[in-house]
Amino acid sequence: MTSGHSVHRDLAFALKESAKRTGEQAPSVRGADWRLATVTAVNGDGTVTADGITVRRMEAYANPAVGDVIRIDQSSSGNFLAMGRLATTAGTAWTAYTPTWTASTTNPTLGNGTLIGRYQRVGRTITVHINLTVGASTSVGSGDYSFALPVQAAAVGCSFIGNAHMLGASRWGGQVVISSNATTCAPFLSVSTTNPRLDWMTAAVPEAFGSGDQLRMTATYEAGS
CATH class of the missing domain: 2.60.40 (Immunoglobulin-like)
Structure with a gap:
């Protein structure tokens, strides 16, 4: 009996951890989220590629450039938006x-x-x-x-x-x-x-x-x- 209880307990724990990992990776489970990413390509259709993700820019994110550190928002349905670059201390020089x-x-x-x-x-x-x-x-x-x-x-x-x-x-x-x-x-x-x-x-x-x-x-x- 002790062995059977142990097997059931281990199985339950494994299923719980698996569900947790799935939820962490699924926007529909965890809800909306945001992250920081570095732009690796600027595309001609209003998108940028950052950390391997192709993301549509908000209109306020003007003059994107490779190397920009940007905020990416992800909706609960899994859609991404590039909100804009992080400000620098000095700002953008003329x-x-x-x-x-x-x-x-x-x-x-x-x-x-x-x-x-x-x-x-x-x-x-x-x-x-x-x-x-x-x-x-x-x-x-x-x-x-x-x-x-x-x-x-x-x-x-x-x-x-x-x-x-x-x-x-x-x-x-x-x-x-x-x-x-x-x-x-x-x-x-x-x-x-x-x-x-x-x-x-x-x-x-x-x-x-x-x-x-x-x-x-x-x-x-x-x-x-």
Whole structure:
């Protein structure tokens, strides 16, 4: 009898442990769950592969990259979602670029001036900043000014408006305009101290653009891709 009871007890324990292991592995038993995983591939259909699992990204998980440590949620029916990457201490740095400076009549030459461009991309949203400082050997050209964007704007039939600020003999406030499908942006500033209407910035509008003067522009727009 003792031997029989022992066999039954061992069998019951084995069945209990087997059921426990099955439940631990079955989302329908254990309910929803989440885990951390490392991205090993970024796929073209809105999914990533992480730790051997192909997972659809949430819209907020923009710009996925191999090596991202992400949170994966699993529903009780076994479906997976990539919720997004874990934040880093410093966050995502802006990207530097050098915007080309052109004019409608004669293109400027930078000489010993400085032209700094920086941008941040989140999904298809681009925030860009451009800072131009005229140097003693800068040729400011002639005609309407334009500056290259880091990413072409979306062809959505509307223009995006940001802020422009020129610092010369006076301070001038205005706007930077990014047209639909544009690859450049253009600053618009007051025509003169007596005419507050905005006009395309040139070497002479709103005032003579010379050594030490600055142009600062910041805008947010939708990228084409």
